Amino acid sequence: MVQGTTSDAGKSTLVAGLCRLLARGGVRVAPFKPQNMALNSAVTVDGGEIGRAQALQAVAAGLPPHTDFNPVLLKPASDVGAQVIIHGKAVTSLDARAYHDYKPTAMAAVLESWGRLVAGYECVLVEGAGSPAEINLRDRDIANMGFAEAVDCPVILIADIDRGGVFAHLVGTMELLSPSEQARVKGFVINRFRGDMGLLRSGLEWLEARTGRPVLGVLPYLHGLFLDAEDALADARAEKGETRLRVIAPVFPRISNHTDLDALRLHPQVDFRWIGPGQAIPPADLIVLPGSKSVQADLAWLRGQGWEPAIRRHLRYGGKLIGICGGFQMLGRRLEDPAGLEGSSGGMDGLGVLDMETVLEAEKQLANVCGTLRVDGAAAVPVRGYEIHMGVSRGPALGRPAATLDDGRSDGALSEDGQILGTYVHGLFDHPEALAALLGWAGAGGVAAVDLDARREADLDRLADSLAAALDLDRLADCLGGAAAAALRRVAGRTNPAGMPA
Structure with a gap:
């Protein structure tokens, strides 16, 4: 399970890239997000509705989007209320307090989908939601550590260095987790790095010594990467020449x-x-x-x-x-x-x-x-x-x-x-x-032809190549164990020492 220290830390992107990397290596891999809150959604092959990020991750894995990939979707209708979608179908609209009481019902749907996926796939990559250190949301949590504890799932924490405070984000998140949740975190990934790795290395060594967890990779800032947004609007206009x-x-x-x-x-x-x-x-x-x-x-x-x-x-x-x-x-x-x-x-x-x-x-x-x-x-x-x-x-x-x-x-x-x-x-x-x-x-x-599907596929491959180069896949496999470890080692065996496809 990939959890972020903040929203928009790179959870969706890391899961999508790993789905593509594993799928290219012949692994039967599926994405999963227990609970998503988003207004960007997609229609699935089984006639339901899921978050758009999970639809993208399905494409990365070479699969048609399915409601099991995102069994609970919340579509906000106001600042305090949302439409609740279970297994692809709108079942009710609830305010925040009422949904808190509804969470055990939602969790049953989550576990039902989870059971089908682990029975049908060699590896399931789970995406968390927001941050696991949000103390007010820990009771009856189904989106982060509450789910990971329920199914005994190992966790990787990802943090965004581009926004600043990356070491505080990672150490602070670990400090706010319970002992059993801390034990579940197997390592860290740092996202959106641009600069001199030599200047970062002392910080990585300190982080590993301070937490006892390995840094599994530092992902570069990929300029111009196009992936379907889960919710946030693009924060900058693309650089273009003369427009018509x-x-x-x-x-x-x-x-x-x-x-x-x-x-x-x-x-x-x-x-x-x-x-x-x-x-x-x-x-x-x-x-x-x-x-x-x-x-x-x-x-x-x-x-x-x-x-x-x-x-x-x-x-x-x-x-x-x-x-x-x-x-x-x-x-x-x-x-x-x-x-x-x-x-x-x-x-x-x-x-x-x-x-x-x-x-x-x-x-x-x-x-x-x-x-x-x-x-x-x-x-x-x-x-x-x-x-x-x-x-x-x-x-x-x-x-x-x-x-x-x-x-x-x-x-x-x-x-x-x-x-x-x-x-x-x-x-x-x-x-x-x-x-x-x-x-x-x-x-x-x-005007020039633009093929959005081709651009998406090319950028998913670009992302997967970047992960292969930046992540220590063998070390990641050691952290995870089980079928996921075997799958990662198969992929790692097909890359050269630089991490690029052999």
Whole structure:
């Protein structure tokens, strides 16, 4: 089990890289995260919903995403409450105190999935959540040491040196663990190092002497590494040369599946910008309204930030507008949530730029989809992605769909003037042909092709190569024991002394 001294220490990345490294060595390996809290999710092969990081780790392991890889997913709907998803299905919504009481039920689901995975795979790599030293969360913990103790799982601690205080993070975390939990920690990994290893070595020696635990590796800072984010937005804009299209998107308080816009963010000819609270809304060729876990609340926020007049001005000047899932729902005349599924029951007016209305219904729509997309002036192109939504949209606008799905359904809407496109398909921009067609529709024809899947695969291989070079796999195997140790030793035997694939 990989646990971090903090959130965003590199747990997801280390598990993904080890999954790829082991899978390349012929090991039957699976990822596992007992409990995840994230608004970026993916649809699984068995028709459920899991955190996007575990879907990425499944890809790294050469597996289709499955609900057993993340049996408990919490999707925050407010600062104190979340939708609870068990084995891929939404079962209830609870505030923090009520969920604490619910944890034994959640733990039963976790152990059920764990049992299936250890029976079916040679090695299971577990990702923790946040930090195991959060004292207020230790009672009934199912995400970190509570799970590790329940199944007798060895633990590696990873810490991020780039944010500073790495030795304090590691030593402080160890000090706050119970004696049995301390004994469970087999070693440390230091992440995102850039600098002279010679200057770090004395600190590593002190850390090993102070804790009695080995440093299993120091991972380099990998610039430009693209991996699907579990939740956090990319914190910097990619360095690009001359761009041909300006694209902006608002950062909703409850933004979900913002990875939909990764293809735009990474495209070398697209100037893409997230616009956060209080920031000026700059001119653009294309505005994209992303998904939302609380559509009415995020629409109210959007209005409070001045986006509604900015959108109307953008359309008057011929700009293009895309809404995805919750963003699509905002484009209609009316939003209704009679059962209070995303907050207080009731409704509100939408932006009114598409003639439709949306009602939230209890049954969540979950599906992996593919089909064809048609935008004005372009031939039909393939599109693929997934649906995750509780809203059902109806109205005349849907008579002019944006896409036709292979299961015979129509999806979304394209306005009569061709300026506005709405869809329920997450991953709209991921297919290279669909991306090119949409960029051409927005005003940038003939741009370079960008294949997000190929980029992801290349970066997973780059990550695995980096781990092979930076980790002491034999020492790691000594720490872990069992089938995981045998698997790691097989992989270590296939690398040369520099750690790169032989």
